[in-house]
Amino acid sequence: MSFFEAANHWLIYVLVSIGICFVAVFSLVSMQKSWKRARAKGWSNEKLMGLVKMTVSATIVPSISIVIGVFSLVALLGIPWPWWRLSVVGSLTYETMAADMTIKAIGLDLTRLAEAKAEHFVLLMYVMSLGIMGGMFVSPFITKSIHLGSMKMKAGDKRWSVLAGSIFFTVILAVFIVPIFLNFRTSGYIQMLTFLTSLAITIVLNRIAVGKWAFLRNFILAISLVLAMASSVLWSAILT
Numbered sequence: 280m281s282f283f284e285a286a287n288h289w290l291i292y293v294l295v296s297i298g299i300c301f302v303a304v305f306s307l308v309s310m311q312k313s314w315k316r317a318r319a320k321g322w323s324n325e326k327l328m329g330l331v332k333m334t335v336s337a338t339i340v341p342s343i344s345i346v347i348g349v350f351s352l353v354a355l356l357g358i359p360w361p362w363w364r365l366s367v368v369g370s371l372t373y374e375t376m377a378a379d380m381t382i383k384a385i386g387l388d389l390t391r392l393a394e395a396k397a398e399h400f401v402l403l404m405y406v407m408s409l410g411i412m413g414g415m416f417v418s419p420f421i422t423k424s425i426h427l428g429s430m431k432m433k434a435g436d437k438r439w440s441v442l443a444g445s446i447f448f449t450v451i452l453a454v455f456i457v458p459i460f461l462n463f464r465t466s467g468y469i470q471m472l473t474f475l476t477s478l479a480i481t482i483v484l485n486r487i488a489v490g491k492w493a494f495l496r497n498f499i500l501a502i503s504l505v506l507a508m509a510s511s512v513l514w515s516a517i518l519t
Contacts, residue, residue, distance in 0.1 A: 280396070280397035281393070281395070281396060281397065282392050282393070282394075282395035282396060282397065282399055282400050283357060283392070283393070284397065285396075285397035285400040285401070286356055286357025286358075286359075286360060286400050287357040287358060287359070291357070291359040291360065292358075292359045294359075295359040295360070295362060295363040298363060298367065299362075299363065299366055299367065302366075302367055314327060343498070343501040345365050345371075347501065347504050347505060347508075348361075348365050348370075348371035348374075348504070349361050349362060349365050349366075351371065351508060352364075352365070352371065352374060352375070355375075355378065355389055355392065356374075356378060356400075356403070357400075360404065361374070364407065368411060368415070371504075372455055373410075373411065374407060376455070377403075377406055377407045377410055377411075378403055378407065380406070381399075381402060381403045381406045381407070382395065382399070382403065385399055385402070387399075429443070456474065459471050459474050468514070468518060469511060469514045469515055469518060472510070472514045472518075473507055473508075473510055473511040473514060474507075476506070476507055476510040476514075477503050477504075477506075477507035477510075480502070480503045480506050480507065481499060481503045484499045484502060484503065485499065
């Protein structure tokens with residue numbers, strides 16, 4: 280069995296459907312319990328419905344970029360696996376990086392998946408799942424202490440809380456961005472140019488999204504993602 284036959288196998292569809300249905304039911308049950316608890320605390324139905332509408336509107340816009348991410352991963356990993364990963368846990372950046380590292384470990388790359396076999400897809404699922412599960416299991420034990428520590432920091436010198444947040448995001452950027460520039464000789468200039476294009480688009484949109492155009496801030500991620508992917512096609516056509 281080939282890589283893509285395994286990636287689009289009916290069993291993967293069934294397992295992913297079961298998992299997504301479980302998450303959906305769990306979310307509905309949690310919402311029902313939260314609604315009852317809020318009513319017991321004296322919240323009116325009108326206030327709760329307003330909160331629901333605000334939450335839905337704030338959730339749909341960021342989901343656009345996730346849907347785009349699913350479409351971009353489908354060409355590499357089949358339909359059910361990206362559907363599961365980006366519906367429940369994971370991000371486009373992590374999924375692509377984990378998949379790329381796994382495929383390179385077996386001597387291939389993401390452009391040569393047609394040469395891979397079914398066991399390679401199983402290995403890819405294993406690596407992508409195992410790599411992100413650590414945070415899910417550790418978070419319940421350390422999140423509270425981290426949150427309380429950050430609250431104490433904010434209550435004291437606020438400059439330290441700002442510095443800590445800046446360092447945190449700088450580290451995340453370093454993990455994903457530095458390899459792009461360090462490995463451009465092997466991965467090519469296209470990845471680096473695509474990143475720089477995305478960065479430029481994001482900066483321009485942030486400049487534009489002020490005043491009456493402030494609503495664009497909700498779409499910056501989605502717009503940057505779409506235009507960056509389009510630029511990658513352009514860079515590929517120019518450089519290859």
